[in-house]
Amino acid sequence: MNKSKFNITPFLFIGPAVLLLFVFSFAPILVSLGISFTDMNLSGLANWSQINFVGLDNFIQLFQDEKFLQAMGNTFFYVIIGVPLAVASSLLIAVLLNFFNNWVSSTFRVVYYVPSITNIVAIAVVWSFLYNQEYGLFNYLLSLINIDSVPWLEEPVVARLSLILLAVWKSNGVSMLIFLAALQSIPKIYYEAADIDGANRWHKFFKITLPSMSFATFFVTVTTLIGWLQFFEEPFVMTNGGPLNGTNSMALFIYQEGFQYSQFGYGAAASFVLFAIVIVATLVQFKLRKTD
Amino acid sequence: MKQNKLGFLLVVMLGAMLVLGACSSGGSSGGSSDEDTITVWTMTPELEDFVKEYEDESGVKVEVQAIPWDNAHDKLLTAVASGKGPDVLQIGTTWVAEFAEAGTFLDLTDYIDEYPNFNPDNFYESAVETTKYDDQTIGIPWYVDTRVLYYRTDLLEEVGYPEGPETWEDVKDAATQLAARGDDQYGIEIPQVDQNFPFMLAWEHGWQYEEGEGAANFEKPGFKEGVELHHTFFEEGMAQLTEGKQLYQAFSDGSKPMFFSGPWEINSINEQIPELEGQWDVHVMPEAENNNSMIGGAHWTVFNNTEKVDQALDFINWMADPETQVAWYDTVTELPANMEAWEDPKLAEDDKISTFGEQLESTQAVPVIPEFETMAQELIDTLEQINRNDADIDEALKEYRNQVSSILSK
Numbered sequence: 001m002n003k004s005k006f007n008i009t010p011f012l013f014i015g016p017a018v019l020l021l022f023v024f025s026f027a028p029i030l031v032s033l034g035i036s037f038t039d040m041n042l043s044g045l046a047n048w049s050q051i052n053f054v055g056l057d058n059f060i061q062l063f064q065d066e067k068f069l070q071a072m073g074n075t076f077f078y079v080i081i082g083v084p085l086a087v088a089s090s091l092l093i094a095v096l097l098n099f100f101n102n103w104v105s106s107t108f109r110v111v112y113y114v115p116s117i118t119n120i121v122a123i124a125v126v127w128s129f130l131y132n133q134e135y136g137l138f139n140y141l142l143s144l145i146n147i148d149s150v151p152w153l154e155e156p157v158v159a160r161l162s163l164i165l166l167a168v169w170k171s172n173g174v175s176m177l178i179f180l181a182a183l184q185s186i187p188k189i190y191y192e193a194a195d196i197d198g199a200n201r202w203h204k205f206f207k208i209t210l211p212s213m214s215f216a217t218f219f220v221t222v223t224t225l226i227g228w229l230q231f232f233e234e235p236f237v238m239t240n241g242g243p244l245n246g247t248n249s250m251a252l253f254i255y256q257e258g259f260q261y262s263q264f265g266y267g268a269a270a271s272f273v274l275f276a277i278v279i280v281a282t283l284v285q286f287k288l289r290k291t292d
Numbered sequence: 293m294k295q296n297k298l299g300f301l302l303v304v305m306l307g308a309m310l311v312l313g314a315c316s317s318g319g320s321s322g323g324s325s326d327e328d329t330i331t332v333w334t335m336t337p338e339l340e341d342f343v344k345e346y347e348d349e350s351g352v353k354v355e356v357q358a359i360p361w362d363n364a365h366d367k368l369l370t371a372v373a374s375g376k377g378p379d380v381l382q383i384g385t386t387w388v389a390e391f392a393e394a395g396t397f398l399d400l401t402d403y404i405d406e407y408p409n410f411n412p413d414n415f416y417e418s419a420v421e422t423t424k425y426d427d428q429t430i431g432i433p434w435y436v437d438t439r440v441l442y443y444r445t446d447l448l449e450e451v452g453y454p455e456g457p458e459t460w461e462d463v464k465d466a467a468t469q470l471a472a473r474g475d476d477q478y479g480i481e482i483p484q485v486d487q488n489f490p491f492m493l494a495w496e497h498g499w500q501y502e503e504g505e506g507a508a509n510f511e512k513p514g515f516k517e518g519v520e521l522h523h524t525f526f527e528e529g530m531a532q533l534t535e536g537k538q539l540y541q542a543f544s545d546g547s548k549p550m551f552f553s554g555p556w557e558i559n560s561i562n563e564q565i566p567e568l569e570g571q572w573d574v575h576v577m578p579e580a581e582n583n584n585s586m587i588g589g590a591h592w593t594v595f596n597n598t599e600k601v602d603q604a605l606d607f608i609n610w611m612a613d614p615e616t617q618v619a620w621y622d623t624v625t626e627l628p629a630n631m632e633a634w635e636d637p638k639l640a641e642d643d644k645i646s647t648f649g650e651q652l653e654s655t656q657a658v659p660v661i662p663e664f665e666t667m668a669q670e671l672i673d674t675l676e677q678i679n680r681n682d683a684d685i686d687e688a689l690k691e692y693r694n695q696v697s698s699i700l701s702k
Contacts, residue, residue: 037700045373067673099462102685120459134476134537154534244676259366261666262390 012264029275031191036268045264058269068270071253072276074160075122079228082164086224087217090172094179095209109180116173124237127166128153151240156246163247170234171227175220182216183209222285229278250274297414318395329353330603331378335361335590338624346610352603353490377595379604383431385588386487389662392425398594399428400568402680403605409612413628417449420588426460430614431591433629435620437554438585439492440651441575442561444549444568456575460496460521463550463578467530470549479530481539481551482522487668490550490675491658493518496580499657509698510689517580519675540564543572552577554588555627556646574644576602579636589629589656627652662697670695 024209036058038044044051062068093112115123130137132150139149152162166174190208199207210217232251233240241248241256258267330352332339337358347354357378359367365387372394383391391397404410410432412420419433440462443456449467453462467479483489491501499514504588509515524533532548542548544565561568577583594601610616617628620637627648630633634649658664665675674692677683 041702042372042390045369046375046396132537135535145323151534242676244681245673259369261669262369273591 014246028096031060032268033272035265038273040265040268042262043168046263054265058266059273061266062269062273067248068246068250070251071241071250072273074230074246074248075159075250076228078164079225081161082228082231083221083225086168086171086175087221088229089168090175090220091179091217093172094176094183095205096178097176097195099185103170107267109176113173118170120170120233120237123166124169124234128238131162134169154243156244159243159247160241163179163238166238167231169236171224175224178220179213182213186212218285218289222282224280225285226278229274229281230267245281250277298395304700326423327600329355331355331357331601331606332607333357333359333367333378333381335359335382335384336624336626338398342620342623346607350610351563353549354607354608363424368396368469369484371595375597377598379598380607381593381595381657382434382590383593383653384590385419386658386664387593387659388422388430389425389664391426392430393662395596396593397428397430398596398598399430399600400594400605401427401429403601405428407605407609407612409609409630410568414614414631416587416631416652416655416656417656420627422587422660423591425660431593432442432608433533434590434592435588435617435626436589436609436629436652436655437627438587438648439488439554439653440585440647442543442551442557443573443575444546444571445573446571447546447549455579457550460578460580461701464524464530465576467525467550468528471530476547478532478542478548479523479550481542481548482525483552484533484675484679485672486552487665487672488588488658490518490522490671491668492577492584492586493521495656496577497521497585498581503659504663506700507693510693510696513603514581516685516689519689520592521580522675523678523685535684537676542567555645558644559625574647576654580597583651583654585651585655587652587657591626663702665698666699670699 037053037055039054039057042053097108097112104107115210129135131141133149133151133154136152138152138281142148151158153159186209188231190212191204194204194208230251231249232261235247235249235252236255241252250270254267254270254274257263257270316678328351332354334356335358339603340356343354343356346352356436361384364384368377368381368383368387371381372391377396383397400410400672404412411614415433416436419436421485423429423431423433425639439455441641445454445456447470448454448466451466453466457466458461463480470479471477491562494515494517497514498519499509499512499518501509536542537547538546539548539551541559543551543561558574563571565696572654577585592610592611594604598604611620612630614628614630614636617630620626621628621633621639628639634640639649640647658668674683674688674695678685678688
């Protein structure tokens, strides 16, 4: 066999894909890395000669910008509470659904999946009504058992938790499907063997089910973590970052700087900070998995 | 062997051509290529049918592309970045500075004498002010917009203001009495996210923004008085701080009998709460030292690299005509920028609309500087700190001045 032919064929196959990936993914990342070192704004966009190189100024300014630091703190708050909650609840739903194997299972699979494919704006309208402090359903239900009205979206910490609740509800569908697929691919013989050994339900869950799903769990955790670090839609449509900047996330901050105020350089710098955090968080997870 | 390398190259180049081809499609010049067609970008979809009359008169085909306000900013950004835009475009008054700085528009200064309807004397002075940036005139006013007080006549009569409150003292008095009616009853709705409202309060206390002075502007006493007034309504429970009921519901059940809004609200109230007919009215802004309201609205501009300047200007000339402006008011209730149009009985004899006409006599424009948007947003955050977080007003304003100087120095 001709050696060089052997070498070139795979490249021919992946060439177009790599090229597209480069043009639409890597090149924009590189360009925005370049932009993050400049003071590019709207007039710079129209006339490139007005763009100045400012070195690390944007980054220095970012870490002195109270609003950005607050957004970063909020994002960590979302991640620390949201990720475990989202992973655990979708796992729980998947296990419960797997328990039944009839119409109940398929009906609820649809019920839990629907939020994931519903338009976020429609969701925001409905949830704004639910959360409304005056006539929202949640406060009405609480009033029935004599609990004072909760300022769902009006107090920074409560508002963050409200958004987490909404996001967990919305994101459960996809993770649940992945868990369900993993659950169904666990060979039955393990459970049969455990039955013979006299293991109870908890033993089987912790010794067989969870370990067999470790890859699915890892995958869900990584994607969920990345998703929550880029938390954007919920604060964007529900609170626009308020009250008192209490629900602003890093991704929303980037949007505000970049597209509302047209500070492209500053926005690009912020997005690189976020990029770095996402990469580090993901690497840490891979590292932890290896040590398993 | 050589052939294979060639093949590889070929595939790569084909791929590149495909990709680049996809990026560059979309026409080589601004607007449409046909000589007798102009493209117009607007944020009001009704314009599409409205221009039929002009098409019949002039024989020029007008391609109207309606962009929702929410997407308009992004869409304009793309047009600026690529240099490919329409021939004529509508621009909101508050976006003038930002996009003019980026050189989006053709300078119309030299054309003003050529078209009779472009005469600045035809329009409200404060509207013309917002068409100017850096000694250029970048647009011709199309419609204007201002804010007035909407109030419930029956409820205000009960507290002694059947004709509506004249001054801010009256408003405070009425609102205090109305808020005392019980729990969940308020006197007035004070906008918390409206960028213009805090500036209106400051103007009414004699404050003016001078471009040369930068952050020092916000040290002038009138500005602080405006902020204090804003805070008073929340501090004393006259206005609700939280989101609360939907405004029309609160207006209709009487829990918020006063609010500030623009002309479009007249139709909305008539449509959505028709049962309130005869129980509400509009009043010009309450007075402190003056009763200046903001002027907003939109202008017609010409995109900088269009090849059809004459056609574009002719279209704008038609849109600026008093008769067209009355017809446009008839179509969507947007207020004419042309003062002659206001003499038409349709506007002059409508009580509510003529209140807007009266208010337009005392309006002013927010500063036409590119940094305004960021400055105003910071101010809203500052007010939030004061109203929700009990921040000290002096401290908060000092912090705000620091923010402004860093925004202006960027």
